[in-house]
Amino acid sequence: PQVPQSLSPLLYFFFPSRKQKPRSMGRLAPLSEVPINGEEDSTNSSKKGRGLTWRNWIKTHLSLVFNKKSDLRILLSVLGCPLFPIPLHPKQSIINEVSSSAQYIIQHFTAATGCRKLEGMVKSIFATGKVTMAMLDELGSGGSAAGANGVSQKGCFVMWQMVPDKWLIELVVGGHKVVAGSDGSVAWRHTPWLGAHTARGGVRPLRRALQGLDPLAIAAVFSSAQHLGEKRISGVDCFALQLSADQADLAERGDKTAEMIKHVIYGYFSQRSGLLVYLEDSYLTRIQSPGAQPMYWETTMSTRIEDYRTVEGVMIAHAGHSSVIITRFGDNLKSGPTVTRMEETWAIDDVAFNVPGLSIDCFIPPTEVKRDYPEDDLATLFRTSSSTYFFTSSTANKSEDPVRPEPPPIRVSLTESAGRGVFATRRIGAGDLIHTARPLVAHPLLSTTHSVCYFCLRKLKATSQTQAIQFCSNECEEQSMGFYNVERRANWSDYDNYCRMHGLKYPLLVKRLACMVISGVAAADSFDILQPESLSPVMVSEMEEGFNLLRGAFTKANICDEQVAFLTKTWYTSVLARIRINAFRVELAGGLYEDLLTSAAASVEAEAAVGNAVYMLPSFYNHDCDPNAHILWIENADARLKVLRDVEAGEELRICYIDASMDRDARQTLLSQGFGFQCNCFRCSSGD
Numbered sequence: 092p093q094v095p096q097s098l099s100p101l102l103y104f105f106f107p108s109r110k111q112k113p114r115s116m117g118r119l120a121p122l123s124e125v126p127i128n129g130e131e132d133s134t135n136s137s138k139k140g141r142g143l144t145w146r147n148w149i150k151t152h153l154s155l156v157f158n159k160k161s162d163l164r165i166l167l168s169v170l171g172c173p174l175f176p177i178p179l180h181p182k183q184s185i186i187n188e189v190s191s192s193a194q195y196i197i198q199h200f201t202a203a204t205g206c207r208k209l210e211g212m213v214k215s216i217f218a219t220g221k222v223t224m225a226m227l228d229e230l231g232s233g234g235s236a237a238g239a240n241g242v243s244q245k246g247c248f249v250m251w252q253m254v255p256d257k258w259l260i261e262l263v264v265g266g267h268k269v270v271a272g273s274d275g276s277v278a279w280r281h282t283p284w285l286g287a288h289t290a291r292g293g294v295r296p297l298r299r300a301l302q303g304l305d306p307l308a309i310a311a312v313f314s315s316a317q318h319l320g321e322k323r324i325s326g327v328d329c330f331a332l333q334l335s336a337d338q339a340d341l342a343e344r345g346d347k348t349a350e351m352i353k354h355v356i357y358g359y360f361s362q363r364s365g366l367l368v369y370l371e372d373s374y375l376t377r378i379q380s381p382g383a384q385p386m387y388w389e390t391t392m393s394t395r396i397e398d399y400r401t402v403e404g405v406m407i408a409h410a411g412h413s414s415v416i417i418t419r420f421g422d423n424l425k426s427g428p429t430v431t432r433m434e435e436t437w438a439i440d441d442v443a444f445n446v447p448g449l450s451i452d453c454f455i456p457p458t459e460v461k462r463d464y465p466e467d468d469l470a471t472l473f474r475t476s477s478s479t480y481f482f483t484s485s486t487a488n489k490s491e492d493p494v495r496p497e498p499p500p501i502r503v504s505l506t507e508s509a510g511r512g513v514f515a516t517r518r519i520g521a522g523d524l525i526h527t528a529r530p531l532v533a534h535p536l537l538s539t540t541h542s543v544c545y546f547c548l549r550k551l552k553a554t555s556q557t558q559a560i561q562f563c564s565n566e567c568e569e570q571s572m573g574f575y576n577v578e579r580r581a582n583w584s585d586y587d588n589y590c591r592m593h594g595l596k597y598p599l600l601v602k603r604l605a606c607m608v609i610s611g612v613a614a615a616d617s618f619d620i621l622q623p624e625s626l627s628p629v630m631v632s633e634m635e636e637g638f639n640l641l642r643g644a645f646t647k648a649n650i651c652d653e654q655v656a657f658l659t660k661t662w663y664t665s666v667l668a669r670i671r672i673n674a675f676r677v678e679l680a681g682g683l684y685e686d687l688l689t690s691a692a693a694s695v696e697a698e699a700a701v702g703n704a705v706y707m708l709p710s711f712y713n714h715d716c717d718p719n720a721h722i723l724w725i726e727n728a729d730a731r732l733k734v735l736r737d738v739e740a741g742e743e744l745r746i747c748y749i750d751a752s753m754d755r756d757a758r759q760t761l762l763s764q765g766f767g768f769q770c771n772c773f774r775c776s777s778g779d
């Protein structure tokens with residue numbers, strides 16, 4: 092049956108059909124680093140999505156957890172649809188022979204729930220329920236929590252599960268919707284602020300299913316657990332079983348920068364009733380960015396499982412309470428560990444088995460999932476705490492699916508001597524487009540402000556007679572609202588004059604980022620992951636005037652102190668230090684470029700620059716005076732990364748930061764002064 096989209100979004104799940112799902116997903120914003128295989132579809136751009144998705148992504152992965160403004164997103168990201176760390180293998184079923192005390196406890200559990208009768212009989216499970224989520228006050232080091240700080244958020248969810256490893260959940264809380272699913276080979280999640288993402292590591296079950304909702308899965312995963320002993324939990328004497336994610340799974344979920352150190356699960360089974368009454372999982376992640384001290388994140392989620400009721404003769408838990416504690420600690424956190432707490436109460440309204448009409452078509456991932464690949468390593472590289480609740484990309488099983496297009500052939504990894512770099516994951520042919528990228532922040536030059544779009548830097552057909560800024564389309568105007576509503580409240584003449592007099596362009600990018608932060612569309616630490624230039628005390632003091640003018644413009648515009656609290660001198664200098672190393676001068680090649688020769692020629696002949704922009708993925712390309720890759724712009728600030736010659740798998744992709752036609756000494760001087768490194772590429776070493 093067709094369900095009108097105007098009905099509750101949850102209704103869509105009552106009538107799953109292959110036709111409906113892509114349509115529902117089709118409205119969702121694409122990721123900003125668009126894979127080469129993805130057609131750019133303007134209908135896919137959410138009003139504020141274009142160009143903001145990376146910022147959103149960073150916000151979630153880097154700063155979200157400790158930014159109270161984003162409470163609802165944090166709650167949904169952490170509690171919404173976490174995955175259980177232990178995969179459910181298709182062949183895994185509940186054991187018949189008891190050879191350990193853990194297996195004895197599981198036998199007791201299967202008898203208590205009566206779930207054996209479901210084995211082989213149940214093909215699908217369906218559940219609907221309600222949730223209430225809240226952030227609790229943060230605990231400082233040694234401090235104490237004062238209780239819930241904000242308003243709790245109410246919502247509901249619908250879950251479908253097809254035995255053993257296909258599932259789908261739609262959760263709507265406080266007007267935000269999160270959808271997650273697994274087709275048995277890839278697990279993904281879609282959020283309005285991130286778009287769709289695949290989960291790194293193998294497919295694992297939804298944690299919600301293990302909270303007393305799917306007794307067969309509980310019996311299957313815990314039958315290989317270790318019996319730890321007995322413990323009294325909330326007045327109930329329990330047997331404690333322990334499971335640990337195995338090292339191979341942990342390795343798959345981490346990388347060189349974010350290492351999953353352990354993930355342990357405890358199941359507490361009531362000695363009296365035999366039922367699972369408490370579930371706890373705890374994991375530790377070590378994050379180390381190049382040149383930085385390691386930082387650790389420990390996340391513990393505990394769920395009290397209650398209100399078992401019979402559904403078709405099987406005991407299913409119908410309510411519970413989960414609490415999460417996230418502790419961030421490490422040498423580089425001067426203020427000591429930070430603790431964030433949140434909680435959820437949930438209740439099941441309806442459970443049914445063997446839902447008619449449910450087929451594997453209902454579990455096909457949204458189309459964006461296959462467009463997700465450029466984030467592959469970045470997502471993990473900068474992940475904050477865990478892939479369990481921050482879904483990240485995975486290449487797992489992609490090759491097994493003939494329908495799924497090849498991912499863009501790159502990964503970000505550490506190089507031997509140039510920090511992080513971008514590497515080819517397969518052979519790439521000369522002239523191939525590697526990926527495109529939308530700016531995190533872009534700004535016209537002062538001289539082009541009235542001749543290019545104030546958002547995307549596209550050249551305008553008619554320049555402004557009134558000297559007002561202009562947008563090339565309604566879409567760009569809408570996407571600018573985030574920063575422009577703030578920017579136009581202030582008078583920028585002093586700041587612009589300061590830039591003009593000193594010939595500075597990067598403070599304009601800082602201004603735009605500051606306006607975006609104030610309006611809430613960017614996190615103050617969006618650029619933290621980019622490599623900074625090391626600034627001398629003289630350079631820092633030279634930036635003071637710009638900082639004072641920027642801060643002053645906001646103060647005079649009566650932007651409240653709380654909104655500009657992030658705008659300290661340290662913030663200003665640190666953002667500028669990153670922009671100086673990572674900003675690109677945008678030069679539009681214009682016109683058509685169909686082949687490599689045309690594009691290379693076009694970029695050489697490009698007219699003067701239209702502005703400057705900072706991107707995420709392009710910021711990780713290192714320099715070579717004889718580069719094998721190339722960045723170019725055709726009609727606006729959306730960048731295209733192309734390969735200049737055949738590149739083999741494993742080879743690092745490098746672009747040229749400067750005019751490669753200069754002689755060796757001039758190149759060396761520019762690179763050392765502008766980017767702080769001594770180039771020892773083949774050309775430089777051979778004196779060319």
Ligand SMILES: C[S@@+](CC[C@H](N)C(=O)[O-])C[C@H]1O[C@@H](n2cnc3c(N)ncnc32)[C@H](O)[C@@H]1O
Pocket residue numbers: 381508509510511512621622672673709710711712713714715766767768769770771772
């Ligand atoms: C745009 S970033 C490139 C990504 C950077 N490696 C990172 O880890 O984020 C530019 C910085 O990378 C380093 N870099 C780039 N190319 C290099 C090269 N050929 N040799 C040494 N360092 C290089 C320099 O520190 C430079 O300032």
